[in-house]
Amino acid sequence: MLPLTLNNLCFAIDGRTIIDHVSVEIGSGPRTIILGSNGAGKSILMRLCHGLLRPTAGTLEWRSGNGDPRRRQAMVFQRPVMLRRSALANIVYGLKLAGIDPTERELRARDVLEAVGLAALADQPARVLSGGEQQRLALARAWALGPEVLFLDEPTANLDPGSTRDIESIISAIHAAGTKIIMTTHNLGQARRLGDEILFLSEGRLVERSPVERFFREPASTEAAQFIRGELPWQ
Amino acid sequence: MRQFATIIFFLAAAPCVSTALAVDNFIIVSSTTSTENSGLFKHILPLFQKKTGIEVRVVAQGTGQALDMARRGDADVVFVHDKTAEEKFVADGFGVARFEVMYNDFVLVGPKSDPAQVTGGKDIVAALKKIQSAQAPFVSRGDKSGTHAAELRLWKIADTDMPAAKGAWYRETGSGMGPALNTASSMNAYILADRGTWLSFKNRGDLIISVEGDQRLFNQYGVMLVNPAKHPHVKKDLGQAFVDWVISPEGQKAIAEYKIGGDQLFFPNAKK
Amino acid sequence: MNDLTQAFAAAFKLIGRLDPELLGIVTLSLEVSVTAVMIAAAMGLPLGAALAVERFRGRQAIVVLLNALMGLPPVVVGLVVYLLLSRAGPLGSLGILFTPTAMIIAQSILITPIIAALSRQTIEDAWREYEEQLCSLGARQLTAALTLLWDTRYSLVTIVLAGFGRAAAEVGAVIIVGGNIDGVTRVMTTAIALETSKGDLPLALGLGIILVGLVITLNAAASLIKEAAQRRYG
Numbered sequence: 001m002l003p004l005t006l007n008n009l010c011f012a013i014d015g016r017t018i019i020d021h022v023s024v025e026i027g028s029g030p031r032t033i034i035l036g037s038n039g040a041g042k043s044i045l046m047r048l049c050h051g052l053l054r055p056t057a058g059t060l061e062w063r064s065g066n067g068d069p070r071r072r073q074a075m076v077f078q079r080p081v082m083l084r085r086s087a088l089a090n091i092v093y094g095l096k097l098a099g100i101d102p103t104e105r106e107l108r109a110r111d112v113l114e115a116v117g118l119a120a121l122a123d124q125p126a127r128v129l130s131g132g133e134q135q136r137l138a139l140a141r142a143w144a145l146g147p148e149v150l151f152l153d154e155p156t157a158n159l160d161p162g163s164t165r166d167i168e169s170i171i172s173a174i175h176a177a178g179t180k181i182i183m184t185t186h187n188l189g190q191a192r193r194l195g196d197e198i199l200f201l202s203e204g205r206l207v208e209r210s211p212v213e214r215f216f217r218e219p220a221s222t223e224a225a226q227f228i229r230g231e232l233p234w235q
Numbered sequence: 236m237r238q239f240a241t242i243i244f245f246l247a248a249a250p251c252v253s254t255a256l257a258v259d260n261f262i263i264v265s266s267t268t269s270t271e272n273s274g275l276f277k278h279i280l281p282l283f284q285k286k287t288g289i290e291v292r293v294v295a296q297g298t299g300q301a302l303d304m305a306r307r308g309d310a311d312v313v314f315v316h317d318k319t320a321e322e323k324f325v326a327d328g329f330g331v332a333r334f335e336v337m338y339n340d341f342v343l344v345g346p347k348s349d350p351a352q353v354t355g356g357k358d359i360v361a362a363l364k365k366i367q368s369a370q371a372p373f374v375s376r377g378d379k380s381g382t383h384a385a386e387l388r389l390w391k392i393a394d395t396d397m398p399a400a401k402g403a404w405y406r407e408t409g410s411g412m413g414p415a416l417n418t419a420s421s422m423n424a425y426i427l428a429d430r431g432t433w434l435s436f437k438n439r440g441d442l443i444i445s446v447e448g449d450q451r452l453f454n455q456y457g458v459m460l461v462n463p464a465k466h467p468h469v470k471k472d473l474g475q476a477f478v479d480w481v482i483s484p485e486g487q488k489a490i491a492e493y494k495i496g497g498d499q500l501f502f503p504n505a506k507k
Numbered sequence: 508m509n510d511l512t513q514a515f516a517a518a519f520k521l522i523g524r525l526d527p528e529l530l531g532i533v534t535l536s537l538e539v540s541v542t543a544v545m546i547a548a549a550m551g552l553p554l555g556a557a558l559a560v561e562r563f564r565g566r567q568a569i570v571v572l573l574n575a576l577m578g579l580p581p582v583v584v585g586l587v588v589y590l591l592l593s594r595a596g597p598l599g600s601l602g603i604l605f606t607p608t609a610m611i612i613a614q615s616i617l618i619t620p621i622i623a624a625l626s627r628q629t630i631e632d633a634w635r636e637y638e639e640q641l642c643s644l645g646a647r648q649l650t651a652a653l654t655l656l657w658d659t660r661y662s663l664v665t666i667v668l669a670g671f672g673r674a675a676a677e678v679g680a681v682i683i684v685g686g687n688i689d690g691v692t693r694v695m696t697t698a699i700a701l702e703t704s705k706g707d708l709p710l711a712l713g714l715g716i717i718l719v720g721l722v723i724t725l726n727a728a729a730s731l732i733k734e735a736a737q738r739r740y741g
Contacts, residue, residue: 052639070645081640084658084740093654097645125740141644263605263686272705277689294605294686308594309604413704420706438706466594468602 001062001069001148002028002180004049009058011044011204018044020204021058028148030196031181033212035188037227040201042184043153049182050075050151071098074142075151079158080134082126087118087137090126094141112140116170132163139170143179150174152183156190168194188228192216200224261290262473265302265310267381268411270456271295273431273500278493283480289473297380297411305329308466311474314481316429316456317381330459334482337490337501338455341385342433343446344416345371345425353425359449363393370404372424376415377407381454386427389451416442429454431500456501458482481505510708517713518720528690529714533721536694539607539681540674543614544622547674548667550615551622556652558623559630570627576620581613581679588613588684605686610694613680618670625666630655661733668729672722695721 004026011019018041026032026049034042047053048060051070062069083090091109100108113119116136121129126137135155142150152171156164164187171194175181185191191198191212198215200208202223210220219225270276271293280291296304298315305313306329313330315321324330343362345354351371353362366373375398376383390397398407406424408415412432419426420440428436433444446452458478463469480486487503494500521529558570590596592604592612603609633655641651656663678696685692687701695718702711 047639050643052642075639075643077639077643081637083654084660094644097650127740263688268704272701292605292686292688292691294688307596308599411704413706416706417703417708432705436706438708468594468600 001072002026003063004149005059005061005063006049007059007061009045009048009055009060011041011048011053012056018204019048019055022201022204022206023058024199024206024209026180026182028180031175031183031194032197032199033191033195034182034184034199034201035191035224035227036201037230039203041204042201045201046075046151046153046182046184072147073149073151074145074147075153076135076138076142076155078154080138082129082134082137084127085125086123087126087129088113088122090137091141091144095144098145108144109140112144113137115143115173116140117166130163132159132166135159135163135167136170139167139174143170143174147179149180149182152181154184154186157186164190188216200227202227259470260288260473261292262311262470262477263309264291264293264312264314264477265304266293266295266314267298267301267316268295268413269316269382269429269432270314272411272413273429273435274495275431275490275493275501279481279486279489282489283477283486286485287476287480289476291477297376297378298382298384299379302329305461308461308468310461311470312458312460312477314456314458315381316454317384318455318457320381320384321457321459325459329462329465331462333457333459334478334505336456336458336481336505337487337503338453339430339501340447341382341427341452341454342430342444343425343452344419344428344433344442345445346423347441347443348423349445351425354443354445356446357448359389359446359452360393362446363389363395366425367393367395370402372422373405374415374419374422374424374426375405375407376412377409378411380411382412382427382429385454389427392451434495434498434500455504510712513709514712514716517709518716521713522717529717531690532693532695532698533717535607535692536675536696536718537721539610539694540614540671543611543674544618544667544671546611546615547619547622547670551619551670552626552656552663552667553652554619554623555626555628556630556656558627559634559655560648560652570624573620573624573627577624579617579620581617581677581681582683584613584617585680585683588616588680592684604684605688605692607685607692609684610681610692613684614674614677617677617680618674621673622666622670625669626659626663629659629662629666633659661737664729664733668726671725675718675722 006022006024009019009022010017022045034045036042044053048055050073083093088106088109091112092105095105095108110119110122113122116139118133118136118140121133126134129137156167159167168190171181183194195212197209197211199206200215200221200223208215208219208221208224215224216228219228276293284290294304294310298317298320301313301315302320302324304310313324321333325333343353343359351366351369353365356362375386377398387397397405408418412428413436415426416428416432416436417438420438420442423441425445458481460471460474460478461469463471482505487505490501490503491499558566588609589604591598592601592609593599637655641654646654676696678700681694682697682700685694685697687693687697695714699711699714702714
């Protein structure tokens with residue numbers, strides 16, 4: 001279903017422009033990191049791509065393929081939303097909505113729980129898990145759907161370093177298993193560790209697209225250069 | 236959204252289905268608070284049910300309301316005490332025929348301190364005049380009940396057009412006999428009450444009987460079957476059986492036997 | 508003070524000798540109010556969930572109306588139901604006036620708006636938290652509403668109990684549509700009204716104490732179950 005093509009995509013609320021004529025083609029393969037300062041429109045852009053918001057102008061197209069593109073993507077949010085049921089049931093719930101055969105749901109759910117290291121907590125109520133465990137569960141719930149594209153909106157913003165490492169390695173594993181990763185983050189170290197390419201947003205506009213290495217070494221735009229300096233003042 | 240509408244519709248319809256499966260061997264008698272509160276029905280109805288197997292369900296309200304309820308067809312039999320209103324009820328075709336059943340009497344109840352100086356008298360009209368000129372607190376039912384109608388008639392004989400002529404001392408409570416007595420008891424006011432309710436009333440405070448025994452305090456009860464010609468669903472046979480029984484020697488005897496603390500409350504006087 | 512002492516004495520005496528008439532009245536009270544609250548929950552909860560999740564024209568008006576209807580005067584409900592069920596009314600042929608069924612209908616009408624309005628608020632708050640996640644997983648409105656009903660179940664229990672409390676405590680509606688018929692439609696509240704009108708204030712208050720005790724017991728039990736479940740399921 002990739003590439004995803006955005007053509008002059010705009011989004012405004014109450015007359016305030018948040019996404020301003022963004023045109024870009026996001027292909028399969030590399031891990032795409034969306035960077036930008038607070039209010040640059042990162043999360044909104046991601047929600048537009050995922051279909052949670054509708055653009056006020058411009059178009060957004062997935063390559064026509066087999067089936068509904070909505071069914072073949074998943075998203076993990078900054079704050080995981082867990083249903084009041086067991087960890088296992090949370091994953092089964094997602095699989096049920098995805099139309100997965102009932103007999104297969106639990107098997108798949110147990111597999112992904114194993115993969116994110118939560119097999120022992122399968123029957124625990126999801127809401128009493130720690131923040132890090134809940135985010136791992138959210139990743140598992142998304143992964144279980146076998147998405148072609150996984151959107152991640154600041155997935156480690158609320159977590160301690162240990163949990164962050166766990167999440168990062170799971171994201172790497174998901175990518176290694178063939179899923180396209182599109183992610184926003186505040187953490188430049190994480191962008192370096194996890195990203196292959198950077199989309200840099202400033203005031204709703206896409207000002208730069210570069211491979212990670214080059215973006216940090218010699219940003220092409222002054223906005224990006226300022227941003228990197230601001231975020232990493234010791235450099 | 237359509238699924239919701241369907242679910243809600245079925246749930247709303249469900250309780251209506253499980254209705255008309257109750258036993259049918261009962262009648263609804265629309266009666267007054269005075270008969271119910273005095274405990275008369277608790278005494279006589281089991282005797283009737285034992286004899287006929289008919290269960291009598293009494294809805295007790297003021298006479299005006301009780302007649303209204305029967306006019307709407309919500310009762311099979313009416314058992315009340317306001318002769319004028321009852322005769323109109325029958326004349327309008329809502330009742331089949333009126334039978335006199337029993338009487339008791341009204342009493343003027345008032346505070347021991349007796350601010351209007353009426354206690355011990357036999358003349359109710361003179362007493363009311365005194366209360367009016369003393370502007371002593373007086374509680375009226377004000378609910379179009381039989382007792383209320385009787386009170387207004389007595390005021391009329393005393394040359395006062397109540398409630399048009401009322402002053403601050405005359406309080407209309409718009410409530411049943413019991414609640415009105417509760418009000419009078421807490422205000423230390425005079426009040427016209429039926430003897431039955433007074434005898435069984437427990438929250439008397441400083442109230443005592445001030446005036447009793449006047450012929451004009453006579454309180455006649457009548458019973459009538461609601462006209463099946465107006466309301467075809469009226470349980471004609473069961474209702475008539477009840478009417479026949481209360482005016483029969485057996486029913487009359489049961490009424491006479493009901494006593495509270497040795498006092499007879501109702502005096503049967505069916506003309507048969 | 509003497510009255511209160513007498514009232515407690517009357518209450519304990521009635522409970523102590525398991526007065527059969529009292530038992531009948533208590534049973535009927537519970538039957539009527541529990542049935543009414545079940546019907547009201549069956550209508551009010553889906554309605555609340557639908558209003559929380561759906562966006563359509565006139566929604567805000569319905570929400571305002573429901574909130575206002577929470578304060579429906581029982582007497583008015585009783586009167587309307589009476590006029591509907593009266594022989595002279597449109598549903599008179601059912602012949603259910605002065606039966607427990609009529610009382611259940613009146614109480615259901617009285618508390619459905621309470622359950623709908625309060626659950627709408629609770630579920631809408633949860634929806635704000637869940638919306639993106641559920642949409643991301645592909646949940647449609649109906650699925651979302653059902654999920655939210657289940658996920659807010661602990662709060663909803665409290666709401667349903669509030670509805671029960673209101674039903675069990677009201678007298679205005681049931682005395683009109685039930686008629687307070689001895690042994691048929693006499694419930695706790697109408698019995699209290701009757702004893703009050705007889706001037707037997709201690710007995711009336713004694714019955715009141717028993718009613719309040721029952722409602723407290725029921726709420727305590729529900730709250731214990733809720734606490735335990737919440738500890739377990741988060």
